[in-house]
Amino acid sequence: MNNKKMTNWPVAAGMASHLIPINERNGHIPAKERIMQPKSQRSTTFFLFIAVLIFTGFITGSSRAFASQEDPVEALNEKITLLKELRLKQQFPARMINTLNDALPQGSWLIRLDYFKGYISLEGFAPSNKLVADFMTKLKAAKGLFYNERFLGSTRISGTDGPKFLFRINFSCNETAQTKLPGKDRMDKAVLKALERGLVNKNEAKGMSEKIETMLADANLKVTQWTTTPALSPIKYGEYTRKVDVQGNFENLRMFFNNVARLEKYVVIYEIKSESQSLMEPDPTIKVVFKFSLFIGDKGE
Numbered sequence: 001m002n003n004k005k006m007t008n009w010p011v012a013a014g015m016a017s018h019l020i021p022i023n024e025r026n027g028h029i030p031a032k033e034r035i036m037q038p039k040s041q042r043s044t045t046f047f048l049f050i051a052v053l054i055f056t057g058f059i060t061g062s063s064r065a066f067a068s069q070e071d072p073v074e075a076l077n078e079k080i081t082l083l084k085e086l087r088l089k090q091q092f093p094a095r096m097i098n099t100l101n102d103a104l105p106q107g108s109w110l111i112r113l114d115y116f117k118g119y120i121s122l123e124g125f126a127p128s129n130k131l132v133a134d135f136m137t138k139l140k141a142a143k144g145l146f147y148n149e150r151f152l153g154s155t156r157i158s159g160t161d162g163p164k165f166l167f168r169i170n171f172s173c174n175e176t177a178q179t180k181l182p183g184k185d186r187m188d189k190a191v192l193k194a195l196e197r198g199l200v201n202k203n204e205a206k207g208m209s210e211k212i213e214t215m216l217a218d219a220n221l222k223v224t225q226w227t228t229t230p231a232l233s234p235i236k237y238g239e240y241t242r243k244v245d246v247q248g249n250f251e252n253l254r255m256f257f258n259n260v261a262r263l264e265k266y267v268v269i270y271e272i273k274s275e276s277q278s279l280m281e282p283d284p285t286i287k288v289v290f291k292f293s294l295f296i297g298d299k300g301e
Contacts (some may be wrong), residue, residue, distance in 0.1 A: 077187050082236060083195035086266045086295060088176040093269045094261035096120070096173065097254045099145060103138035105131035110250055111276035111284055120146075120173050125164045125280070129154055132167045139171065148172040159280055198266040199297030205240040208265055208294050219256035221248040221288075229291055238296035245289050250274075253288060260292075268293045 096115065100122070104110070108131060110124040126132045132154055139149050152168040200208055216223055225245035253274075260267050269292045278284040 076189065076192060079236065080187055080192050080195060083192070083198065083266075085176050086268060087195070087198065089268045089270075090263070090266055091261045092173075092175045092177075093272065094254075094257040095145060095177075097250070097257050099139075099142050101250075101254060103135055103142070105134055107131070107282075108135065109282045109284070111279055111286075113250070113272065113274045115173075115270070115272040117270075118173055118175060119170070121168075121170045123166065123168050125157075125166055126154075127162070127164065129165055132165060135167075136169065139169070144174060144177045146171050146173055157280070164280070196297055198264060198295070199237060200240070200265055200294050202238075202296060204265075205294050205296060208267070209240070209242060212260070212267065212292065215259050216244070216246060216256060219248070219259065220252045221246040221256055224287075240294040240296060241291060243289070243291045245287070247285065247287055249283050249285055251283065253286075266295050268295075 093115070097113075100110070100113070104124070105126055108124060108126040110122055112121075112123040114121045126135065132151070136149060136151055139146050149169065149171040152170060154165045154167040157164050157166055213223060213226070223244060223246050225243075227243045229241050229243040257269070260269060269290055272288065272290040274286045274288045276284040276286050
């Protein structure tokens with residue numbers, strides 16, 4: 001009896017297995033089904049994984065994945081826009097210091113001017129608080145160039161020729177405020193070719209650096225230190241960057257900035273920091289530290 005039951009049990013179980021749902025037939029799944037089902041699941045999982053990778057790459061828009069598919073028109077427009085912005089940034093220090101100079105009331109002078117990443121902080125002396133208020137009004141009138149002007153207060157200080165008011169002002173600036181540039185509204189290869197004349201090759205970079213040093217001397221700015229420094233930020237063109245320490249006065253600095261603005265080659269000055277050595281004297285001697293970058297368009301020989 002026992003042997004007979006043991007012999008017939010697998011048959012009976014196999015015959016009854018079709019009555020049990022597939023998801024409940026743990027030990028009763030036929031051999032073929034046990035082999036094929038995991039393989040099917042693995043294939044489905046694999047294709048889902050590939051689909052997720054493709055979808056994720058599409059959403060993130062990886063520049064490496066799509067670099068070869070870059071739209072030539074968009075690439076052209078991007079280069080033109082970048083070079084026009086370099087020209088505007090090159091001209092900005094001159095526009096900034098000329099606007100400040102024109103806005104300063106008579107009998108007033110600056111003792112500090114700091115410019116860093118679109119932010120300007122300055123200190124100076126004026127004969128009265130009313131003249132300080134007039135100065136603020138003129139700064140606010142320079143729309144498009146300066147904004148978010150903040151008067152931080154003034155301090156009355158006695159001097160040999162009467163009281164002076166030490167004022168402190170902070171404001172933001174637009175380094176790429178639009179001015180008239182050649183081909184401003186055009187986006188074609190002729191415009192790009194004209195703008196690329198402002199780039200230097202590696203052989204020219206050293207000569208341009210020496211020219212800037214000569215321009216500093218011509219503006220009566222004494223160079224006290226000249227050092228290599230990391231580039232401001234990685235862009236499509238290489239950068240040749242130097243940090244310069246000079247001594248002079250604000251009029252000397254204004255002369256130098258105006259000469260730089262007229263250069264054919266792109267010379268962008270940034271991170272300007274100044275410190276006066278004689279506070280109560282008009283046209284004081286100042287120490288100035290700034291960085292400048294040249295932009296390299298090809299390797300040269």
